[in-house]
Amino acid sequence: xxxxxxxxxxxxxxxQNGSVSGDTVKRWMCNSSLEVLGAVHELVTYSxxxxxxxxxxSEADLLPFLLSFYKRCLYEDPKGDWSLSRYExxxxxxxxxxxxxxxxxxxxxxxxxxLKDLLVQCYLSDNPELQTxxxxxxxxxxxxxxxxxxxxxxWTKHPLLRRAxxxxxxxxxxxxx
Numbered sequence: 734x735x736x737x738x739x740x741x742x743x744x745x746x747x748x749q750n751g752s753v754s755g756d757t758v759k760r761w762m763c764n765s766s767l768e769v770l771g772a773v774h775e776l777v778t779y780s781x782x783x784x785x786x787x788x789x790x791s792e793a794d795l796l797p798f799l800l801s802f803y804k805r806c807l808y809e810d811p812k813g814d815w816s817l818s819r820y821e822x823x824x825x826x827x828x829x830x831x832x833x834x835x836x837x838x839x840x841x842x843x844x845x846x847x848l849k850d851l852l853v854q855c856y857l858s859d860n861p862e863l864q865t866x867x868x869x870x871x872x873x874x875x876x877x878x879x880x881x882x883x884x885x886x887x888w889t890k891h892p893l894l895r896r897a898x899x900x901x902x903x904x905x906x907x908x909x910x
Contacts, residue, residue, distance in 0.1 A: 736768065753785055753786055758776065761776075762777075767809065767811045767815075768814065771814075771816035772815040773798070774802055774817070806819065807851075807863060807866065807867075808863065826848055827870075849885070853894065867897065872898070873905055877904075877908050
């Protein structure tokens with residue numbers, strides 16, 4: 734099946750009310766096209782779509798997909814209909830933090846750690862545009878909520894991450910919820 738055919742199939746699934754096989758979704762998650770992966774992201778992260786996946790996907794299924802997809806979008810900054818731009822991916826990471834932190838399940842906490850590690854990796858990439866997106870698109874908004882701040886205090890011990898943390902905290906304190 735071509736990427737265009739796969740994308741058409743996913744779009745049809747999004748428009749219908751019926752269930753979709755978890756195995757089918759897992760196959761779609763292995764596609765290399767960011768447009769296809771963007772449509773899959775819509776399916777697996779937004780209700781009521783993900784509620785129609787049968788059987789439901791596990792955190793173990795979602796974690797590698799989300800991390801890989803967000804990473805590619807952050808680095809590649811695509812401009813497609815379904816893929817996420819760099820700043821949209823940063824905003825999606827903020828949404829993941831907001832959805833996951835209150836949940837203390839170990840697999841959810843593992844995802845938060847992995848998302849934080851992804852932000853570290855991207856910020857340390859020596860790409861000024863990507864660094865700005867990490868600070869202004871993700872970290873500022875994550876740190877607006879005081880309950881997230883202690884999770885990032887280790888950034889204050891790293892000379893490069895400290896700058897990002899300090900910049901984000903300036904915004905966060907001003908916009909504190």
